Amino acid sequence: MQELLFELKGPHYDLASAEVKCALEGSDSTYRIVDICSGVLHVETSVEPKKIGRRLGLTHRIYYHILNCDETELIEGTSGIRLPPGSASVSTRRIQGKKARTEDINIGLGSEISKRNAIDLDRPDHRIIVMISDKYFVGRLAYEIDNKPFQNRLSRNRPFFSPVSLEPKLARALINLARPKEGAYIHDPFCGTGGILLEAGDMNLNASGGDIDERMVGGSKENLEFYGFDVSVVQGDVSESTSKYLDCIVTDPPYGRSSSSQGEDICRIYRRLFETSSECLKNKGYLSVIFPDKSYYEIGSKYMEPVEMYRVYVHNSLERFFCVFRKQ
Numbered sequence: 001m002q003e004l005l006f007e008l009k010g011p012h013y014d015l016a017s018a019e020v021k022c023a024l025e026g027s028d029s030t031y032r033i034v035d036i037c038s039g040v041l042h043v044e045t046s047v048e049p050k051k052i053g054r055r056l057g058l059t060h061r062i063y064y065h066i067l068n069c070d071e072t073e074l075i076e077g078t079s080g081i082r083l084p085p086g087s088a089s090v091s092t093r094r095i096q097g098k099k100a101r102t103e104d105i106n107i108g109l110g111s112e113i114s115k116r117n118a119i120d121l122d123r124p125d126h127r128i129i130v131m132i133s134d135k136y137f138v139g140r141l142a143y144e145i146d147n148k149p150f151q152n153r154l155s156r157n158r159p160f161f162s163p164v165s166l167e168p169k170l171a172r173a174l175i176n177l178a179r180p181k182e183g184a185y186i187h188d189p190f191c192g193t194g195g196i197l198l199e200a201g202d203m204n205l206n207a208s209g210g211d212i213d214e215r216m217v218g219g220s221k222e223n224l225e226f227y228g229f230d231v232s233v234v235q236g237d238v239s240e241s242t243s244k245y246l247d248c249i250v251t252d253p254p255y256g257r258s259s260s261s262q263g264e265d266i267c268r269i270y271r272r273l274f275e276t277s278s279e280c281l282k283n284k285g286y287l288s289v290i291f292p293d294k295s296y297y298e299i300g301s302k303y304m305e306p307v308e309m310y311r312v313y314v315h316n317s318l319e320r321f322f323c324v325f326r327k328q
Contacts, residue, residue, distance in 0.1 A: 003034065003065035004049060005139040006041040007131060009058045009169065010096065015310040015322060016058035017041050019173040023055045026179040035068060037133040039095035042068065049142035055203060056145060057172025063129060063139025071100065074136050075108045083140065086125025087118045095133040105130055109138075153198050159226050160219030162193045166252050166290070170314065172199045177308070177324045178248035178288035180205055186248040187280075189238040189273070194220035194231075196250055201229030209233040210241020238273050244280045249273075252290045270296055274303035274325075281327040290314075291321045300325050 008016035020041055024031045029047035036042065042065060045052075049062040069077045090110040092102040110119055113128065127141040150172075151157070155165035166174070175196065180186055184205055188196045191209030193216065200207035201224065209231060211217050217235045224231050234241050242249070253273060254266065270291070277287040287304060291297065297309050304325035314320045 001030065001044055001046055003042065003044050004047075004142065005063040005065050005131070005137050006043065007060040007063070007093065007129075008039050008041060009060055010039060012058070012310070012312050013038055015173060015312055018308065018310060019056060019058050019176045020052075022179050023052055023176045026176065026181050026184075027052060027055070028181060035135070037095075037135055037137075040131050040133050040135075040137050042137065053143040053145055055172075055176060057150070057169035057176070057199070059145055061129075061141060061145065062143045063137075064142050065137075065139055066128070067136075067138040069136050069138075071136060074105065074130070074138070075112065078109055078112055078138060081113060081116075081128075083113065083117050083126050083128075085117075087120035087123075088113050088126040088128055089119065089121050089124035090128045090130070092130045092132060095131060098132045100132045102132075149202065153195075153202075153227065155193065155195065158193065158223045160193055160222045162216075162219070165193050165195045166314070168195065168199055170312070171196045171252075172203070174252070174288050174290065174322060175199055175203065175205070175248075175250050177322060178250050178286040180248050184247040186250050187242055187246050188251045189242050189249065189276070190251045190253040191220050191233060192216050192252070194223045194233070196252065197224060197231050197233070198227055198229060200250070201227070201231055207231050208241075208243075210236050210238070212237045238269070239276045242276050242280045246281050246285060248286050248288065249277050249281060250288045255292045267299075270299065274300050277325070278303045278327055283327055285327045287325040287327075289323050289325075291323055292319070294321045297321060297323045304328070 006020050031045035034042040053062050067077050090106050131137040150168040153168045186207050188209045191211050197209045220233045305328050307324040307326050310322040312320050
């Protein structure tokens with residue numbers, strides 16, 4: 001077991017923290033939450049940083065934990081740091097603009113570290129970071145999530161474009177909330193332009209998609225082929241495209257008139273999603289879904305076991321609810 005610090009992406013820190021915990025559950029790793037503050041999650045776990053980091057969408061970096069403290073204890077608390085051989089650098093990150101004497105921290109901590117390790121600000125062997133939140137968290141960089149692939153998969157960069165497509169990092173988080181294990185089979189019955197399927201493909205999950213709109217099916221296939229993912233997508237409504245014995249159903253269904261609902265009442269669509277999920281998922285399988293109103297979380301609880309819900313502003317002031325259910 002080792003202690004890791006997760007530097008979370010804002011502003012939805014509760015969702016980012018939940019993504020880490022659910023991804024750990026999906027990886028079958030032993031873990032225990034040690035501490036949590038705005039933008040930082042401290043976990044004791046058996047998982048390797050690269051393995052879990054490769055799955056995450058709402059985390060910036062993962063660090064090997066060194067110290068949690070307040071400002072007055074920082075220099076004294078780090079006086080006994082023993083780093084592996086090699087050079088080191090020191091820097092600070094202020095979470096949500098927290099005030100701190102960052103220059104004094106860099107100089108003081110750098111002075112302590114230089115007693116045993118050479119300081120190299122350009123190409124250090126070890127990057128020591130002080131994250132300043134409600135507490136001070138000191139860590140050694142273990143893994144940094146590359147943001148460029150997420151940028152490359154933004155809807156505006158795909159050959160088939162739709163302005164209502166979910167951001168890749170949020171699509172990734174939605175998948176992780178379903179706790180997919182290695183080799184899991186997930187399905188998106190409202191796949192639209194394929195955003196969730198793209199992330200599932202990048203996570204090396206088995207995936208399939210469906211959509212009632214023929215144009216969306218063609219566009220989804222075009223996008224998946226463009227990024228090199230071999231994922232089956234078929235035309236049909238939620239009940240027609242969803243096969244049985246799935247591990248997870250992960251989807252961002254239509255919200256209203258501007259979305260592809262083929263004129264069907266939205267509430268009726270959501271009810272059929274719950275009915276289909278409760279029928280087609282394996283026992284203990286998860287439905288991870290986004291709704292425009294939290295009232296649908298209550299409706300869903302009549303069909304499946306409610307697990308958790310997170311409020312997120314997806315586009316400017318547009319409010320959405322990331323909801324998770326489990327088949328009992």
